Amino acid sequence: MSMSDELRLDVEALRAEFPVLSRRLHGDRPLVYLDNAATTQTPRPVLDAWTDYFERYNANIHRGLHRLADEATQAYEGSRDTVREFVNAEDVREIVFTRGTTEGINLVAQSWGRANLREGDEILISRLEHHSNIVPWQLLAEEKGLTLRVIPVDERGELDLDTYRALFTERTRLVCVSHVSNALGTVNPIAAMSEVAHRHGALMMVDGAQAVAHMPLDVQALGADFYAFSAHKLYGPTGVGVLYGRFELLEAMPPWQGGGEMIKTVSLEEGSRFAAPPHRFEAGTPAIAEVIALDRAIRWVTNHHFELISDWEQGLLRRASEAMKGIDGLRIIGEAPHKAAVISFVVDGAHAQDLGLLIDQYGVAIRTGHHCAQPLMHHYGLEATCRASFAAYNTPEEVDYFVDALGSVIRMVRD
Numbered sequence: 001m002s003m004s005d006e007l008r009l010d011v012e013a014l015r016a017e018f019p020v021l022s023r024r025l026h027g028d029r030p031l032v033y034l035d036n037a038a039t040t041q042t043p044r045p046v047l048d049a050w051t052d053y054f055e056r057y058n059a060n061i062h063r064g065l066h067r068l069a070d071e072a073t074q075a076y077e078g079s080r081d082t083v084r085e086f087v088n089a090e091d092v093r094e095i096v097f098t099r100g101t102t103e104g105i106n107l108v109a110q111s112w113g114r115a116n117l118r119e120g121d122e123i124l125i126s127r128l129e130h131h132s133n134i135v136p137w138q139l140l141a142e143e144k145g146l147t148l149r150v151i152p153v154d155e156r157g158e159l160d161l162d163t164y165r166a167l168f169t170e171r172t173r174l175v176c177v178s179h180v181s182n183a184l185g186t187v188n189p190i191a192a193m194s195e196v197a198h199r200h201g202a203l204m205m206v207d208g209a210q211a212v213a214h215m216p217l218d219v220q221a222l223g224a225d226f227y228a229f230s231a232h233k234l235y236g237p238t239g240v241g242v243l244y245g246r247f248e249l250l251e252a253m254p255p256w257q258g259g260g261e262m263i264k265t266v267s268l269e270e271g272s273r274f275a276a277p278p279h280r281f282e283a284g285t286p287a288i289a290e291v292i293a294l295d296r297a298i299r300w301v302t303n304h305h306f307e308l309i310s311d312w313e314q315g316l317l318r319r320a321s322e323a324m325k326g327i328d329g330l331r332i333i334g335e336a337p338h339k340a341a342v343i344s345f346v347v348d349g350a351h352a353q354d355l356g357l358l359i360d361q362y363g364v365a366i367r368t369g370h371h372c373a374q375p376l377m378h379h380y381g382l383e384a385t386c387r388a389s390f391a392a393y394n395t396p397e398e399v400d401y402f403v404d405a406l407g408s409v410i411r412m413v414r415d
Helices: 005-015 044-056 066-087 102-115 133-144 161-169 190-199 245-253 288-302 306-324 352-360 374-380 396-414
Strands: 095-098 124-126 147-151 172-178 201-207 227-232 240-247 265-266 271-274 331-332 343-348 367-369 385-389
Touching: 044 066, 044 288, 044 306, 066 095, 066 240, 066 288, 095 102, 102 133, 102 201, 102 227, 124 133, 133 147, 133 352, 147 161, 172 190, 190 201, 201 331, 240 245, 288 306, 306 331, 306 343, 306 396, 352 367, 352 385, 352 396
Parallel strands: 124 147, 124 172, 172 201, 201 227
Antiparallel strands: 095 240, 227 240, 265 271, 331 343, 343 385, 367 385
16 A cells, blocks of 8 residues: 555544644744654543543542442453453453553563573573663573573664574573664564574563554464553553563462552461452552553554554655665664664764754754664664654655755754
């Protein structure tokens, strides 16, 4: 499917659902928001779900017997089933609500990792990873005497799968890899990597933060044993995310945090007995409004059809990439053939931070820095890049405006 006129009309209608996109900045310049890999904007149906909870049935969940508590509980648990369908989990009990991708990964490290890994065991991670899928494993490795082995990346930004297969030993217990690189947009072949890991008796932990807004998910087809993502990269609210885990794994895992809701019984004399998953891992009052808003975000994005969104974003990526290659001294970092709509780039003689600050004066929001991926930056001999990332509501006209503004900024810096 191409970016037809009909689809463009759909995108214009879609844009009207995002109040923030009508903002004017810096002398009445239009906002061109290209920082979607950091966080996506939020459509009106998600905002309405948030306010509806606080205006109509704000109450704590699960334990209350009154009407508001019942309505809140039903909405919260209904969202769990929406997520289950969204990722194609087999059982609703495999969906754990967290504060985001980072907490989901830490939960696996501190619960499954502490219970199952022993001194000398090995974890495979990749050089593409966000710090959230590196640091928790470093902390666990230091505590338990584990070895981290690194899957290398080539100059195009693809993982070296031959080396990946060769890294496995009889002590390999876990593979931790991102579905999509936040810094480069590279889409990793998770299903094939999972098959290799399982053949060696290892589990697959997937950081899905950058994938959820760009492609349909099927955790069973991917072979993921754990899969974590955040709502705020899926047109939803901040402060909430999801950890999918195969039920037999979650059922055998000890709690990570203690408190209310995650228990069956508590006795000062006999200790505590814990609830079954997923509630075992949801101690305390959860982010109720955020979970309910996540339900609406998932419904919103699926109602607009992932196939259309993906095709639209890929068109924007091609348009931007082709235009940017015509800018003298600009180099795109990471040109894997299978990418999400992310462009990371550097410009000769210009600091990334300067470019980011100056292009903001044109109303264009991009990200600059190491993108919480310092090992990957060091692989390319860089301290920072600029990153433009696209979403369903971006347009070809915005791409053209961004490239023109970038050219003006580069000339300004060089002069």
